[in-house]
Amino acid sequence: MSALITVDGVTFRYTKQGNPAAPALQDVSLEFREGEFAVILGANGSGKTTLARHLNGLLLPDSGRVLVGRLDTRERANLGLIRQRVGMVFQHPEDQIVATTVEEDVAFGPENIALPPAEIRKRVDAAIAAVGLEAHRGRPPHLLSAGQMQRLALAGVLAMRPRCVVFDEATTMLDPAGRRMALELMAELRSEGMAVMFVTHNMQEVALADRAVVLSAGRVVFDGTPRDLFRHPGLESWGLELPPVTALARRLQRFFPGVDEGVLSIEELLARLPAPTLKCPSAPGSAVSPRGDSRAVIEVQGLEHTYMAGTPLAHQALSGVDLQVTPGRAHALVGVTGSGKSTLLQHLNGLLRPQKGSVRVGELHTEDPALPTRAVTRLAGLVMQNPEMQFFEQYVGDEVAYGPRQIGIDEPIAGRVRWAMELVGLDFESFKDRFTYALSGGEKRKVALASILALKTGILLLDEPTAGLDPHSRKEILGRLKHLEDEGMVMVLSTHQMEDVADLAEDVTAFRKGRSAFDGPASEVFWQFDALREIGLEAPVAAQTAARLVELGWPVAKGVINAGQLERAIEACLEKQP
Amino acid sequence: MSQFEFLRSIPFGQYLPTASPLHQLDPRARILAYTALILALTFSVHIEGVALGLAVALIGLWLGRIPLRYALRGLVTPLPFLLILAVMQVFLHTGPAGETALFTVWLVKITPSDLMAGAILMVRFTGLILTIGLATYTISNSEMTQGLNVLFRPLAGIGIPAQDLVMMAQVTLRFLPMLAQSAERIAKAQASRGADWDSRKGNLLARMRQVTPVIVPLFLSSLHRAENMALAMDARAYGSAPERTSLVALRFGWSDALLLGFALIAGAGVLFI
Numbered sequence: 001m002s003a004l005i006t007v008d009g010v011t012f013r014y015t016k017q018g019n020p021a022a023p024a025l026q027d028v029s030l031e032f033r034e035g036e037f038a039v040i041l042g043a044n045g046s047g048k049t050t051l052a053r054h055l056n057g058l059l060l061p062d063s064g065r066v067l068v069g070r071l072d073t074r075e076r077a078n079l080g081l082i083r084q085r086v087g088m089v090f091q092h093p094e095d096q097i098v099a100t101t102v103e104e105d106v107a108f109g110p111e112n113i114a115l116p117p118a119e120i121r122k123r124v125d126a127a128i129a130a131v132g133l134e135a136h137r138g139r140p141p142h143l144l145s146a147g148q149m150q151r152l153a154l155a156g157v158l159a160m161r162p163r164c165v166v167f168d169e170a171t172t173m174l175d176p177a178g179r180r181m182a183l184e185l186m187a188e189l190r191s192e193g194m195a196v197m198f199v200t201h202n203m204q205e206v207a208l209a210d211r212a213v214v215l216s217a218g219r220v221v222f223d224g225t226p227r228d229l230f231r232h233p234g235l236e237s238w239g240l241e242l243p244p245v246t247a248l249a250r251r252l253q254r255f256f257p258g259v260d261e262g263v264l265s266i267e268e269l270l271a272r273l274p275a276p277t278l279k280c281p282s283a284p285g286s287a288v289s290p291r292g293d294s295r296a297v298i299e300v301q302g303l304e305h306t307y308m309a310g311t312p313l314a315h316q317a318l319s320g321v322d323l324q325v326t327p328g329r330a331h332a333l334v335g336v337t338g339s340g341k342s343t344l345l346q347h348l349n350g351l352l353r354p355q356k357g358s359v360r361v362g363e364l365h366t367e368d369p370a371l372p373t374r375a376v377t378r379l380a381g382l383v384m385q386n387p388e389m390q391f392f393e394q395y396v397g398d399e400v401a402y403g404p405r406q407i408g409i410d411e412p413i414a415g416r417v418r419w420a421m422e423l424v425g426l427d428f429e430s431f432k433d434r435f436t437y438a439l440s441g442g443e444k445r446k447v448a449l450a451s452i453l454a455l456k457t458g459i460l461l462l463d464e465p466t467a468g469l470d471p472h473s474r475k476e477i478l479g480r481l482k483h484l485e486d487e488g489m490v491m492v493l494s495t496h497q498m499e500d501v502a503d504l505a506e507d508v509t510a511f512r513k514g515r516s517a518f519d520g521p522a523s524e525v526f527w528q529f530d531a532l533r534e535i536g537l538e539a540p541v542a543a544q545t546a547a548r549l550v551e552l553g554w555p556v557a558k559g560v561i562n563a564g565q566l567e568r569a570i571e572a573c574l575e576k577q578p
Numbered sequence: 579m580s581q582f583e584f585l586r587s588i589p590f591g592q593y594l595p596t597a598s599p600l601h602q603l604d605p606r607a608r609i610l611a612y613t614a615l616i617l618a619l620t621f622s623v624h625i626e627g628v629a630l631g632l633a634v635a636l637i638g639l640w641l642g643r644i645p646l647r648y649a650l651r652g653l654v655t656p657l658p659f660l661l662i663l664a665v666m667q668v669f670l671h672t673g674p675a676g677e678t679a680l681f682t683v684w685l686v687k688i689t690p691s692d693l694m695a696g697a698i699l700m701v702r703f704t705g706l707i708l709t710i711g712l713a714t715y716t717i718s719n720s721e722m723t724q725g726l727n728v729l730f731r732p733l734a735g736i737g738i739p740a741q742d743l744v745m746m747a748q749v750t751l752r753f754l755p756m757l758a759q760s761a762e763r764i765a766k767a768q769a770s771r772g773a774d775w776d777s778r779k780g781n782l783l784a785r786m787r788q789v790t791p792v793i794v795p796l797f798l799s800s801l802h803r804a805e806n807m808a809l810a811m812d813a814r815a816y817g818s819a820p821e822r823t824s825l826v827a828l829r830f831g832w833s834d835a836l837l838l839g840f841a842l843i844a845g846a847g848v849l850f851i
Contacts, residue, residue, distance in 0.1 A: 056813055080818025088813045095803045096810030100593055100719040100752055107825035108811075114819035117827035124825060138595030142755040156814065351766050373769055382770045390767035392795035406772030451771060 005032040009064035024050040026218040035190050039198045039206050042215035043239025044441050044470050052168050052199045056086035087157030089170040093149035097141040109160040127159040145338035147178040164195040177336050177536030201470045203243035207264040227262045241471040244499045244541045248563050255570050270548045298325035302357035317343040319514040330491040332501040335511030336536040341494035345461050350376025380459035387448030397432030403455045420454035424480050442473025462493035502540040502562040523559030542566045594715040598643040605725035607834035611841030612713045618845035619705045631848040632705035642716045652711045668696040723748045724824050764792050
């Protein structure tokens with residue numbers, strides 16, 4: 001097969017105030033072929049976005065060259081053709097939408113290359129159908145959900161009929177169902193010879209690719225199959241981790257020699273689990289921990305909410321939500337994007353008030369319009385989605401101090417800021433005078449968390465706390481949250497990372513189209529495999545594995561949802577052998 | 579209603595794709611027709627004229643299948659100003675000499691022609707606001723872009739880059755709801771951290787104090803987004819062909835001519851009745 005894109009000895013430096021910084025790419029040589037599915041990996045700052053932007057001439061190499069087919073990206077006259085051939089979907093879909101209706105936005109690219117109207121119409125219709133947005137073709141883009149916007153961004157690229165699509169961390173905000181749709185679509189496109197490249201942190205996506213390219217400090221340090229990558233000793237030092245399935249397989253290897261460490265998908269793992277060879281005593285009851293009967297600290301009943309109510313653009317986000325949060329039990333809200341999780345969280349700290357139904361937070365009934373929002377925010381702190389987009393102070397210390405200054409506290413503010421920063425693992429002295437915009441992704445998320453913790457609320461509400469973080473930062477944030485939970489913080493979090501929930505939350509409420517579909521202890525909810533699939537979610541891999549073991553006749557208790565529990569269950573069985 | 583729904587309070591500039599017969603027509607016909615109506619309403623001097631103009635605007639809303647209540651909401655904000663203007667008009671109007679006064683307020687004699695002047699002002703502005711609203715509900719940005727592109731094409735002859743200017747206008751329009759949403763998010767983030775957003779009815783100074791902290795992050799995030807958008811436009815080959823084409827081929831048909839003809843006749847009626 002011929003090379004679609006050739007990267008030949010490329011070195012690139014960003015210039016900072018006239019001075020060249022350390023090279024972002026250093027002597028990178030790669031070749032991408034037709035029909036290939038490659039992932040470009042690396043920790044934050046490793047140069048993967050810089051590389052991606054070289055592929056369609058958004059950035060031009062300082063030395064070396066990039067060829068798309070035979071077209072050199074440094075020739076200005078080639079750029080029109082290059083950008084038709086190499087499409088790019090960016091991280092924040094709302095920033096790449098130019099027009100004011102879905103259809104017109106998809107047409108933007110074809111219009112730029114001066115196609116005749118009939119041809120544009122044909123391509124627009126095909127692209128909209130490919131991503132399943134037919135019902136929304138006339139809507140203004142800012143009223144689409146995050147997932148729909150992502151599809152729109154993809155449609156805009158597909159309408160150019162590219163030979164290659166580069167996703168620059170574009171699937172980070174997708175829920176399992178959305179991601180599955182994108183991947184299926186990709187498979188279809190690849191069968192027609194299109195190459196697909198993912199710049200990603202998501203290790204599950206890596207497992208699906210043919211090829212993984214790892215960058216570290218601007219150099220290619222690995223180029224091979226995902227299977228080989230996961231066996232590579234350097235994995236962790238590059239800021240990467242194993243996908244949950246492979247990590248679990250590795251932990252189970254000591255019990256089941258038949259399960260090898262190269263397992264990439266849950267199907268592969270389940271197929272390799274053996275039937276029990278030894279007779280084990282029956283399961284020691286259920287692992288389900290009972291819900292305490294203490295009074296709920298947050299109670300929501302029959303909550304409904306409509307955005308833009310009373311206009312032709314009205315959109316019902318919540319249509320009947322019940323929720324009970326028990327103190328001492330972290331509560332997770334799960335569901336696909338647009339199912340109402342964020343809207344519910346904003347009701348729990350009083351930003352939104354019930355249009356119908358009731359919300360009680362502690363002793364406060366938020367349906368009372370006379371109740372000041374500040375009374376609720378003092379009780380329940382909300383860390384919003386992508387909180388670093390809302391930073392408004394220049395220095396880290398001021399950002400964290402904003403909340404305590406607003407509400408007025410009876411201790412020195414500096415002390416409170418220090419306490420909050422240290423709680424999330426940021427050293428007060430070395431971080432307080434740093435610029436907020438110059439922090440890394442993980443550090444920003446910690447500052448956002450600290451700025452809410454500084455309010456010393458008893459309840460912490462988190463909207464997608466780990467979204468968009470690289471594996472290393474994600475692990476750190478999860479560790480901090482776990483610590484807070486152990487300290488007695490009441491925690492409600494929304495996420496579509498089921499593996500995080502399995503480690504963190506005791507209770508789960510699953511959402512579907514603005515309704516709370518079902519709820520219960522995590523150990524029960526995650527064993528409702530069909531119900532979860534129906535609302536577009538996947539149970540954690542440990543739960544799926546445990547269920548398969550039970551089927552095979554292993555005496556594993558129902559309700560196992562994470563790797564630790566699964567290991568203990570199998571150990572318990574094996575230990576009782578004479 | 580939530581104090582954070584900023585988007586809700588800007589009904590203007592919201593395209594409503596109701597797929598009405600009006601939406602199907604050539605954008606040039608719509609642009610010219612609305613312009614004719616707006617000009618006629620502005621310069622008409624008789625009550626019959628402005629009333630006819632208002633009626634035509636209402637017919638337009640009906641043809642465009644725009645819910646009347648929604649359209650009327652656009653009147654709510656300017657209404658107090660309109661009333662004040664109308665009252666001033668009544669008091670300051672000087673009618674023809676020798677007119678009999680209907681009644682006297684303080685020392686000012688109010689004549690029938692004074693009242694008429696106030697009424698004309700009210701009807702004129704109501705008609706204008708509804709017509710401008712109608713234009714924004716029924717002309718999408720890209721239709722406006724294309725329409726203006728074609729209508730302004732002669733300007734390129736005298737060295738004005740009409741295409742780029744029109745594109746700039748379109749991106750600005752796309753940014754407006756995005757700005758409202760960003761502002762909403764920032765305000766919510768600040769309220770989550772104890773900022774006081776409850777006192778809605780505060781005086782101007784209190785309002786300013788409330789809004790100021792939102793401006794800087796809003797500005798920063800907008801710059802950031804503008805940068806991203808420029809990059810995305812580049813990646814989608816903007817500027818690679820000397821002349822862009824467009825999804826909708828403009829075809830000026832009989833129905834378009836009909837609309838334009840109707841608008842011109844109505845405009846003439848408004849002016850000369």
